[in-house]
Amino acid sequence: MCGIFGVVATTGDSPKAEALNAELFQLSESRGKEASGLAGIAGDTIRVLKSPVPSKQLMKTAAYANYVRDVVRGPCSSPTPRVATIGHSRLVTNGSQVEHANNQPVAVNGAVGVHNGIIVNEQALARLHALDCTSELDTEVLFGLVRKQSSVVRGLRNAYAEIQGVANVAMFAAELDQLALATNSGSVYYAVRGNLFAFASERYILDTALERCDLAPGATQLAAGHGLLVDLSTVEIQTFALAGTEAVSEHNGIHRTVEVEAQTRQATTSTFAGVRELREPAWFTEANEKNRERVSKLRRCVRCIQTESIPFVGLDANGICVDCRNHNPIVAKGRAALEETLSRRDATRVLVPLSGGRDSCYLLHYLVTELGIRPIAYTYDWGMVTDLARRNCSRLCSKLGVEHIIVSADIPQKRDYVRKNVEAWLTKPDLGVIPLFMAGDKQFFHYAEQVQKRTGMSWQIWGNNKLERSDFKTGFCGFDRAGYKDNSLIRMGAWHNAQILAYYAKAYATNRGYLNASIPDTLFSYFLYYVKKLDYLDFFDYIPWDEKTVVSTIIDRYDWEVATDTKSTWRIGDGTASFYNFIYWTIAGFTESDTFRSGQVRNGSMTRDEALRVVDEENRPRWASLDWYFRTIGVDLEKSVRTILAQKKLF
Ligand SMILES: [Zn+2]
Structure with a gap:
């Protein structure tokens, strides 16, 4: 499976968001080294950068530097400073990393997100709900289900009721001024430090990154079966039960577009083989x-x-x-x-x-x-x-x-x-x-x-x-x-x-x-x-x-x-x-x-x-x-x- 992480911040003059994003990206590599990617908000665009290389390698590229400039550093120094970025380190489980569409973050109907885990009934769900998928990814099915609803929270609740298998997700949506997180295994840890929110797949990864950025460790686990919304302007958080019905305040009314950067690098080898149904030869x-x-x-x-x-x-x-x-x-x-x-x-x-x-x-x-x-x-x-x-x-x-x-x-x-x-x-x-x-x-x-x-x-x-x-x-x-x-x-x-x-x-x-x-x-x-x-x-x-x-x-x-x-x-x-x-x-x-x-x-x-x-x-x-x-x-x-x-x- 994979590592997911992200940072939301409204601190204008602080380079902490940038440093934290870099630390989390590096540390998450231990969970998957076959592809990596980021998605974040730059003005009214959700920018997506992904590549079939490990995170540490992606971080050395010009594309990464541009991403940091536009999504992390630029907004930091703007008059209304706010940073919102999520990322992914991929262990290939469904679909070869050679296909750009198979790597994460994944964009589906105006939602952009990352997923750690494996959904095992994705094909049945895609057929049942007539989802038109462009990749081999279970993640696309999951996000497709979420987008069947006009509300992200309702979409997450419905999707989690139907999926089988682990799903830890983080998602931006074009209309929503919040970051949504959800988990059914408890592999999401988060921390709020002043005007800064951060999350990662493991307590160790988040605490280590916080310490390296001179922030207090002590991450909180998002319990299995729960979701969380983080307001992108105030870093205010709301948690909710995925199987529950309690009202959650969603801040909609934004109109963002999604921009997935073209593939700049081609993976030469696939690490995904997949079992083929074969008749054995007579000899x-x-x-x-x-x-x-x-x-x-x-x-x-x-x-x-x-x-x-x-x-x-x-x-x-x-x-x-x-x-x-x-x-x-x-x-x-x-x-x-x-x-x-x-x-x-x-x-x-x-x-x-x-x-x-x-x-x-x-x-x-x-x-x-x-x-x-x-x-x-x-x-x-x-x-x-x-x-x-x-x-x-x-x-x-x-x-x-x-x-x-x-x-x-x-x-x-x-x-x-x-x-x-x-x-x-x-x-x-x-x-x-x-x-x-x-x-x-x-x-x-x-x-x-x-x-x-x-x-x-x-x-x-x-x-x-x-x-x-x-x-x-x-x-x-x-x-x-x-x-x-x-x-x-x-x-x-x-x-x-x-x-x-x-x-x-x-x-x-x-x-x-x-x-x-x-x-x-x-x-x-x-x-x-x-x-x-x-x-x-x-x-x-x-x-x-x-x-x-x-x-x-x-x-x-x-x-x-x-x-x-x-x-x-x-x-x-x-x-x-x-x-x-x-x-x-x-x-x-x-x-x-x-x-x-x-x-x-x-x-x-x-x-x-x-x-x-x-x-x-x-x-x-x-x-x-x-x-x-x-x-x-x-x-x-x-x-x-x-x-x-x-x-x-x-x-
Ligand atoms: Zn014997």
Whole structure:
């Protein structure tokens, strides 16, 4: 999602409005780096400037300097000084940034505004209300709905009653001498300081900007389900409930025109891929059917379903694997223990890392509806999160009224790192090196700490599922997990760290393609994932993980979206999963699903027969997802898939 912000001021001689606008624009970049823009009032015109570049880059341009001169500085020094400007930093979620119309601020029927969030029913609403849209943006639908009414407040109330998904908006209208704000997740913070009003998507961003401009911090949250009007001549504010009917005084009667500056810069690459509904080619189906046949002949543990091809699986004379021999049941400590633990610090101040996958969505639901906690959700978007995961985050946060902080990576750069490593890997496929494709994701941990600090939350609660053991990934590096019996997911001793590093060092030495710009990023990820001590609670240490409860809750209550190319609800938020599981299954005859479902069998939540049926379905390669992955990173799909199919099988 994105960052929105703005400044309204009636201070004639103060450069504060200009400084504050600049600080807010820079700080908001952390929420989206793929496009940026501003809209503000210059006399009787609403000026719009936007570009497919990050805010810091836009700020270096002449167009930005002109905007500041005409919209911010000029009005400041006029006899009736007033500044009104809003802005946006974009994380591309709907529609490529290559199209000027897809970037923000967006102008619709005399309204100009910015939107942070994702509306998930925008197509249905556009059809229902016969809206004539010029972009692929959900924002255009939202503003189109607002403009169906002659009153902005009534328009906002009607639109929010119909939309599904997060919407934090700021809007000017041609006839209105006020700035309108609205939120259904609480991701709008504002402050009034004398003759100056400012707002931003995060408390940290606004407070930091205020402090840097020598203004007192201490932003106020606009509560989920509320709107706010700011008078552009007096900075007087009125808040109102979006679901309410109370009268709000709108100051109409102005006649402004909207002027969108022509596109001055063309984005060269799009970061939006979108899933295509594709039939898989016959050669692919045929190769997979052959592999399936071969996999069906694999020997499996007689208790769980782990195949003999899993590294260090250690099937003994009785056909029992090492994990079944060492099995240590996972016993959840229970809700009372969770509440007791939380009460040791401030139990109401909780940060939930939200991936958009089913477990973290369920965790967020549980905290809000069962424990009555209003957490802050946080996501690190590194560019390989699927669009449906982003939409599912939006569904949860809007329905639960939960503030959602997204830290956006430099997505084109991250995807470029993945491309380089995947291309290198394809020249010399090596199953031990596959986790490298996911390295960029691990900064999730780093930013969780940073966001926790900035928001003053007492706890991080993660939804890690202990059944998702993937020891085989380090097994392919020659690391025997036999001694590990404690169900811990990732912590390893120094010796094992050394073993894995040595394995990677050798892989890098024999494949020069890996010697690319991604190395510092990868090392940092390694440190975060395997070495650094992290301080968080694991929700499923306390509350038993029950697949049926998790899945039925999120689908029934939140209309949670599922993938079109698999029946599974697992791993569909992670754009890389379909790729690496295809490799493991093709070359080694199993996937993450085999080890995960084996864990469920061991723990008594699934029968062995059921597990066999489930993995047969879940292991089916997902052509549409592979297509998305390869278009996203810019590598040829067919050639890559054929390379993998041609590898010597390890079973
Ligand atoms: Zn077993």
